[in-house]
Amino acid sequence: MKIIAYLDAGHTVLGVVTSPTHFVAVADVAPDLPSDLIEILELDDGLARLRESTQGRQGDRLLADVTLKPFLSRPNAMWALALNFKSHIAETGLQTNPNYPHLFLRTAASYVGANEPIFAPSESVARAFDYEGELGVVIGKPGRYIPVERALAYVAGYTCLNEGSVREYQIHNRQFGLGKNFEASGSYGPWLMTPDEFGDPARRSVLTRVNGVVRQQAPLDDMLIDVARTISYLSCGYRLRPGDLIAMGTPGALKPQPDDVEGNDLSRQYGPFPTPGLVHMRPGDSVEIEIDGLGVLRNPVVPDPSRESDTR
Amino acid sequence: MKIIAYLDAGHTVLGVVTSPTHFVAVADVAPDLPSDLIEILELDDGLARLRESTQGRQGDRLLADVTLKPFLSRPNAMWALALNFKSHIAETGLQTNPNYPHLFLRTAASYVGANEPIFAPSESVARAFDYEGELGVVIGKPGRYIPVERALAYVAGYTCLNEGSVREYQIHNRQFGLGKNFEASGSYGPWLMTPDEFGDPARRSVLTRVNGVVRQQAPLDDMLIDVARTISYLSCGYRLRPGDLIAMGTPGALKPQPDDVEGNDLSRQYGPFPTPGLVHMRPGDSVEIEIDGLGVLRNPVVPDPSRESDTR
Structure with missing residues (x-):
């Protein structure tokens, strides 16, 4: 799994990369998870839930369209x-x-x-x-x-x-x-x-x-x-x-x-x-x-x- | 002004010391200010507003009663x-x-x-x-x-x-x-x-x-x-x-x-x-x-x- 942070309307949010060109927004596929990676890692099952929510998904957003952040x-x-x-x-x-x-x-x-x-x-x-x-x-x-x-x-x-x-x-x-x-x-x-x-x-x-x-x-x-x-x-x-x-x-x-x-x-x-x-x-x-x-x-x-x- | 952080019902909040024994809770005297010192400092007038809200106040809480925090x-x-x-x-x-x-x-x-x-x-x-x-x-x-x-x-x-x-x-x-x-x-x-x-x-x-x-x-x-x-x-x-x-x-x-x-x-x-x-x-x-x-x-x-x- 490849996790990115990117700017969305002025806020830094998370995505999961699904192909060389596309990704899914975590807020779309796992709206119950925090929008901050450290907060996800602080959950016992945070990464597992993220993986489950994104597995087999087709990315609907273009990597080339967003500004990556730390x-x-x-x-x-x-x-x-x-x-x-x-x-x-x-x-x-x-x-x-x-x-x-x-x-x-x-x-x-x-x-x-x-x-x-x-x-x-x-x-x-x-x-x-x-x-x-x-x-x-x-x-x-x-x-x-x-x-x-x-x-x-x-x-x-x-x-x-x-x-x-x-x-x-x-x-x-x-x-x-x-x-x-x-x-x-x-x-x-x-x-x-x-x-x-x-x-x-x-x-x-x-x-x-x-x-x-x-x-x-x-x-x-x-x-x-x-x-x-x-x-x-x-x-x-x-x-x-x-x-x-x-x-x-x-x-x-x-x-x-x-x-x-x-x-x-x-x-x-x-x-x-x-x-x-x-x-x-x-x-x-x-x-x-x-x-x-x-x-x-x-x-x-x-x-x-x-x-x-x-x-x- | 002497600013403390202390535990209140499991949360770290701020106070201002008013005497060797007493303090006021920032949430009591300046409820519009953030409960985090860095967030107060990030406001242009944060410290000034804190000083104004606490000036001349009598402390109603005992320093000896609280657990100080960083x-x-x-x-x-x-x-x-x-x-x-x-x-x-x-x-x-x-x-x-x-x-x-x-x-x-x-x-x-x-x-x-x-x-x-x-x-x-x-x-x-x-x-x-x-x-x-x-x-x-x-x-x-x-x-x-x-x-x-x-x-x-x-x-x-x-x-x-x-x-x-x-x-x-x-x-x-x-x-x-x-x-x-x-x-x-x-x-x-x-x-x-x-x-x-x-x-x-x-x-x-x-x-x-x-x-x-x-x-x-x-x-x-x-x-x-x-x-x-x-x-x-x-x-x-x-x-x-x-x-x-x-x-x-x-x-x-x-x-x-x-x-x-x-x-x-x-x-x-x-x-x-x-x-x-x-x-x-x-x-x-x-x-x-x-x-x-x-x-x-x-x-x-x-x-x-x-x-x-x-x-x-």
């Missing part, structure tokens, strides 16, 4: 893993503890949905604004002290995720802080795919394209700490909650293409980790994160439109 | 500063950048309200569970690119805060991650005090007592990066939102008392930073954070009651 409204926690792919550890020259997931937090305001614009900071603020193609994991039920072997039963589904990062701010101090939390600097989507449809994440791969050129590509079994171990670790101290998001970390950059001036030219790179094959995200770019068997998350990059006069 | 429901961000007091930087031996606030995030689930129990991890999970007495700052209106000299106008109020930390987990990796986000490991309260009543934070001091013994005490002007600079920095990349919380960092430990076996005995300390005068929080302790002119936040410490069977 499907998680104010989750308690949006975790992310640093340095979880060997290729990314190598290119940064940084160290991580091989026994524990390297965790930090982002806020809901740092993420937009599929097709929504990602904000590039103005050049006077920062220039090393980088994509990070990742697998996103959404928790489906509450849990503490979860053994590794039962951890995947707590997953509601998976999504593509761009953990967009502002490198100059990320290295102001040891803690990433604001550098991983710029307004609308990342994205996830286009939908939540349930595990029965996605299968074992370790058999999939993640890929990042900037303006059509592949910049990252790696099998998801290259993770240092996998999804199950991350969930089990978190549950030692924290009660996982329906709707919590975990961004599983990003792989390294691919080698530059022979005719790829940008990726070969380190003088066009800013920030602490100049890397052959890496290009920064800039206004006008189109960035895609693709996970095979799941889908493609596409976002245009625009200049951050915020002004001081946005205050009241 | 007054921020699901804010977008709960920021915290690491290494922001010179005395704490010295005792840890760690470094921080003197030009930028050293920021990380906590989740709402990591905080309880005044008088509610704080959960100590079981000894098999961790033993270095430490108090951090701090000033908490709550944002009152949205803002980007806020100049330092106008930053304090974005503050809705101040509170006492215990930024409880699990040291063994905090040092698993560079990012604090789970170590700063154990379930119910910290607290804030007892109320939000508005700036007109609190005055300049730099003229106040913070103090931590464990079982009646003073363990931390420092003037708030000993901060490396003050409230205004922290707000201004965040607003470079992030749109501050009503209800966002900023924990301003903790001072170092006081010297042990002459008759204080515990604080002199480093063999009773666990974790990475054994410090004369520091005691860990343990079940049965009573921990108080006091900020002069603001109030006292008191919490009992209990064993974390969570079980694997809390899952569904």
Whole structure:
């Protein structure tokens, strides 16, 4: 099952995708269910009821006609893993503890949905604004002290995720802080795919394209700490909650293409980790994160439109 | 004005404190206002209407009769500063950048309200569970690119805060991650005090007592990066939102008392930073954070009651 959130008359509501082009509105087929995904996950039988109501349905609405939105409204926690792919550890020259997931937090305001614009900071603020193609994991039920072997039963589904990062701010101090939390600097989507449809994440791969050129590509079994171990670790101290998001970390950059001036030219790179094959995200770019068997998350990059006069 | 959140027939509602012993229910004096503090702050004139409705009122309810709750429901961000007091930087031996606030995030689930129990991890999970007495700052209106000299106008109020930390987990990796986000490991309260009543934070001091013994005490002007600079920095990349919380960092430990076996005995300390005068929080302790002119936040410490069977 693939669940989307989209705008309907100014409100964010839910749909279930039924074909490459069509979906059904949850309000049409399951009017008794909440219009918020986290509230559905908080019901013991929420996902099961949604599946039952939509099974075998023909979609009567066009995906192309709607504006997708992030499907998680104010989750308690949006975790992310640093340095979880060997290729990314190598290119940064940084160290991580091989026994524990390297965790930090982002806020809901740092993420937009599929097709929504990602904000590039103005050049006077920062220039090393980088994509990070990742697998996103959404928790489906509450849990503490979860053994590794039962951890995947707590997953509601998976999504593509761009953990967009502002490198100059990320290295102001040891803690990433604001550098991983710029307004609308990342994205996830286009939908939540349930595990029965996605299968074992370790058999999939993640890929990042900037303006059509592949910049990252790696099998998801290259993770240092996998999804199950991350969930089990978190549950030692924290009660996982329906709707919590975990961004599983990003792989390294691919080698530059022979005719790829940008990726070969380190003088066009800013920030602490100049890397052959890496290009920064800039206004006008189109960035895609693709996970095979799941889908493609596409976002245009625009200049951050915020002004001081946005205050009241 | 001192605003509390408390339980009324199972719901968290708001009150305004009118004397050391009494308060009025917001629903009684301002029935048109939302029952949620963040929703009040989101109104242009929310705080002003609350002040008008309660001014000169005699409280008809007893503070002693109600259970206080955290007054921020699901804010977008709960920021915290690491290494922001010179005395704490010295005792840890760690470094921080003197030009930028050293920021990380906590989740709402990591905080309880005044008088509610704080959960100590079981000894098999961790033993270095430490108090951090701090000033908490709550944002009152949205803002980007806020100049330092106008930053304090974005503050809705101040509170006492215990930024409880699990040291063994905090040092698993560079990012604090789970170590700063154990379930119910910290607290804030007892109320939000508005700036007109609190005055300049730099003229106040913070103090931590464990079982009646003073363990931390420092003037708030000993901060490396003050409230205004922290707000201004965040607003470079992030749109501050009503209800966002900023924990301003903790001072170092006081010297042990002459008759204080515990604080002199480093063999009773666990974790990475054994410090004369520091005691860990343990079940049965009573921990108080006091900020002069603001109030006292008191919490009992209990064993974390969570079980694997809390899952569904």
